[in-house]
Structures are given as structure tokens and as C-alpha cells.
Amino acid sequence: MTIRYARKKQISEGRPMADINVTPLVDVVLVLLIIFMVTAPMLQMGIDVNLPKAKSQNVDVTEEKVVLTIDGAKxxxxxxxxxxxxxxxxxxxxxxxxxxxxxxYLRADRTVPYGFVVEVMAEIRKAGIDKLGMITEPPEEIK
Structure with missing residues (x-):
């Protein structure tokens, strides 16, 4: 009894392979997605400040803007x-x-005395700053 195997057509007939292997590309994209999801919240982090809550207009504070922060220890x-x-x-x-x-833009902890914040604002004015924005957190909505 003789077993014969059908010979597969070889790909290397002088023409390039038409199939693209996308598995490594998907793996890389998923790893990058996970990295960005983990690091994005850390970009806004920095100095830990309990901001006061107030209704205000949203302002996009990017890295190009100068942000002055006053923490709880002044x-x-x-x-x-x-x-x-x-x-x-x-x-x-x-x-x-x-x-x-x-x-x-000024970020001040809610526990910092008002007098100290005013002193800092006076120094800001003396430095010739034209515009001063105050950064707050939106108030929690009652459900």
C-alpha cells in the first residue's frame, strides 16, 4: 500500500506573497492603546491640590499655559x-x-487661607501679568 501526498503549490514562484500578516500590527496597536490609557490620567497629575468647587466655564489648560499652584502647606x-x-x-x-x-492660571488648595492667596495674587500683579484665571472643580450634582 502506497500513500501519496499531494504536493502543495509553493509560494516562491518569483512573485511576492499577497497576504499581509496583521497580527503583529494589532498587537502593537493594543499595547500602545493600553500605554496611553494608563499614562493619560497621569499627565494632569502633579501637585496634589484640593480645589474648591464652583460653577464656571470650562477652560482647556494645556502644557503651553503657565499654571501657578498653591498646595495645602502654602x-x-x-x-x-x-x-x-x-x-x-x-x-x-x-x-x-x-x-x-x-x-x-492659579490653582489653590481650598485649605489655604484667603490672605495668603491674596498675597500671591499681589505678587502676580507686580510681575505684570495681564490675565489671571482661577482653576476650580465643578460642583457635584445632586441626583
């Missing part, structure tokens, strides 16, 4: 760089020296 940060209050005016003048629009 620490002052300009774009994640800690600065003492005495040097704030000089540092802000340096940051805005090459910018045409002098716009600053």
Missing part, C-alpha cells in the same frame, strides 16, 4: 517647580519675558 509651584514667595515676582517676570500674552 508651597508655591510654577509649572511643577517650587518657588518661595519672595522670589515669585522675579521668576514670573523671567517666565513671561519672551511671551507676548501674559496669561496665568
Amino acid at each position: 508651597g508655591i509651584f510654577v509649572n511643577k517647580t517650587k518657588i518661595p514667595l519672595a522670589e515669585l515676582g522675579l521668576r514670573l517676570e523671567g517666565v513671561f519675558a519672551d511671551r507676548s500674552e501674559r496669561e496665568l
